[in-house]
Amino acid sequence: MKAARVGKAAKAEPGSIALLGAGVAGTALAAQLRRKGCRAPIRLFEAGRGPGGRAATRRTRRDPAWRLDHGAPLLSLSGAEPPALLEPLLAGGWLEAWPSDATLLHLDGDGRLRPSGPAEPFHRGALYRGRAGMDHLAAGLLALAEAEAPLEAHFGVQVAGLECRPEGWQLFNAEGRWLAQAEWLVLSGSLLAHPRGPALLGWPEIPLRRAAAPLADPELEVALAAIAALDLEARSNLLLMIPAAEAAPWLALPFRDLVFSLAAQHRWGLRRLSLQPLADGRCGVVAHSSAVFAAQHLGVSGGTPAAAAVIDKLSEALMGVLAVISGSAAQPWPQPPLPERQLMRWGAALPQPPGLDPKAMLCPASRVAFCGDAVAGEGFGRIEGAWRSGEALAGVLAGLLSEDPSTPVLPS
Numbered sequence: 311m312k313a314a315r316v317g318k319a320a321k322a323e324p325g326s327i328a329l330l331g332a333g334v335a336g337t338a339l340a341a342q343l344r345r346k347g348c349r350a351p352i353r354l355f356e357a358g359r360g361p362g363g364r365a366a367t368r369r370t371r372r373d374p375a376w377r378l379d380h381g382a383p384l385l386s387l388s389g390a391e392p393p394a395l396l397e398p399l400l401a402g403g404w405l406e407a408w409p410s411d412a413t414l415l416h417l418d419g420d421g422r423l424r425p426s427g428p429a430e431p432f433h434r435g436a437l438y439r440g441r442a443g444m445d446h447l448a449a450g451l452l453a454l455a456e457a458e459a460p461l462e463a464h465f466g467v468q469v470a471g472l473e474c475r476p477e478g479w480q481l482f483n484a485e486g487r488w489l490a491q492a493e494w495l496v497l498s499g500s501l502l503a504h505p506r507g508p509a510l511l512g513w514p515e516i517p518l519r520r521a522a523a524p525l526a527d528p529e530l531e532v533a534l535a536a537i538a539a540l541d542l543e544a545r546s547n548l549l550l551m552i553p554a555a556e557a558a559p560w561l562a563l564p565f566r567d568l569v570f571s572l573a574a575q576h577r578w579g580l581r582r583l584s585l586q587p588l589a590d591g592r593c594g595v596v597a598h599s600s601a602v603f604a605a606q607h608l609g610v611s612g613g614t615p616a617a618a619a620v621i622d623k624l625s626e627a628l629m630g631v632l633a634v635i636s637g638s639a640a641q642p643w644p645q646p647p648l649p650e651r652q653l654m655r656w657g658a659a660l661p662q663p664p665g666l667d668p669k670a671m672l673c674p675a676s677r678v679a680f681c682g683d684a685v686a687g688e689g690f691g692r693i694e695g696a697w698r699s700g701e702a703l704a705g706v707l708a709g710l711l712s713e714d715p716s717t718p719v720l721p722s
């Protein structure tokens with residue numbers, strides 16, 4: 311990264327927020343801040359082309375009906391009270407209940423299927439999905455925010471550098487170009503605060519740690535140490551789109567989401583199999599690798615020559631599972647040719663317990679805050695946790711920004 315250029319000299323607007331990440335946590339934060347009356351500028355930066363993050367949907371302009379939920383395929387809400395924004399999302403048609411005929415099953419190491427239950431975190435509680443793809447959850451949250459007051463959203467922009475100046479927090483891209491400033495900095499992803507950022511992108515240092523050093527804020531130091539220590543499990547997912555003419559055997563499988571026991575993961579290297587029928591008769595298939603498989607192939611991402619070998623291994627594992635489930639070595643599940651079989655690598659798919667103490671979410675002295683599924687609590691490591699963390703942080707920030715003495719404290 312080149313040296314950062316000097317930004318604007320004027321002070322950031324009071325209460326302005328630079329929000330990094332338009333996943334569920336970031337968009338829930340934006341929506342709830344606006345619904346709580348916060349009208350300060352929100353400058354949202356998202357590296358991806360659209361909202362969603364790990365709950366995004368892969369789409370293509372060439373074929374508008376084509377879509378694949380390549381990360382999370384469903385939302386499970388297990389907390390006693392639903393998030394505050396659930397009702398408006400359902401009313402707005404952004405979310406729908408998971409269909410009762412979209413069966414959830416569990417596979418053991420001997421290839422036996424049985425109903426899945428609350429022991430499986432992704433199947434626990436009330437189940438929902440995006441009405442037209444999982445990215446409709448984050449898109450709906452953004453729409454709720456914008457219905458109250460517009461925000462500045464920048465998609466396809468990765469923030470790579472940070473600096474705290476008397477005028478406010480300054481954001482830069484990887485070339486050192488100044489992007490924006492704001493009084494507050496909110497991170498909904500760990501990239502700028504975790505060693506995986508430098509490892510993945512060749513940065514010399516962890517950007518927020520570097521920017522935080524001159525501030526000497528003990529709360530921020532504690533939060534940064536906790537984030538740097540987060541253990542993030544990877545996934546390598548095989549993506550298939552089966553043409554309508556060949557989809558019948560896939561659609562006849564007795565499940566729409568199949569989770570693998572530890573023994574089954576060990577046997578096949580897969581953690582989960584998600585079937586996603588489209589209205590035009592095609593069937594999307596996502597075979598999620600096990601954590602062990604992903605760790606063994608960490609350096610391999612889609613579009614590289616090495617990816618073809620990983621795709622073949624995952625395809626072979628998938629055929630092996632289906633042969634055992636059906637009790638037949640004959641292979642009635644045609645797969646598309648290699649160029650249409652894709653690999654999606656999630657380097658930081660799922661945070662592992664214990665996660666980030668909710669008290670570390672807010673560092674008022676430095677005007678830095680964090681949210682995301684890595685915050686410990688109900689729904690940790692799932693969409694639910696990301697969503698709740700965004701709503702919880704919004705409650706505290708909205709109070710602080712309006713200097714309301716009844717500001718709620720973060721959950722302990």
Ligand SMILES: Cc1cc2nc3c(=O)[nH]c(=O)nc-3n(C[C@H](O)[C@H](O)[C@H](O)COP(=O)(O)OP(=O)(O)OC[C@H]3O[C@@H](n4cnc5c(N)ncnc54)[C@H](O)[C@@H]3O)c2cc1C
Binds near residue numbers: 333335658
């Ligand atoms: C394969 C897979 C399957 C899953 N299945 C389920 C499931 O069935 N049910 C469930 O509840 N959960 C599931 N999860 C977990 C769920 O997807 C996450 O818990 C949730 O989406 C996390 O949301 P988030 O907003 O905290 O983080 P993210 O979705 O990661 O959002 C953070 C966003 O910030 C952006 N960002 C980060 N740094 C920067 C930067 N410097 N500049 C610009 N943008 C930046 C990222 O691009 C990203 O979009 C699954 C996850 C994976 C990977």
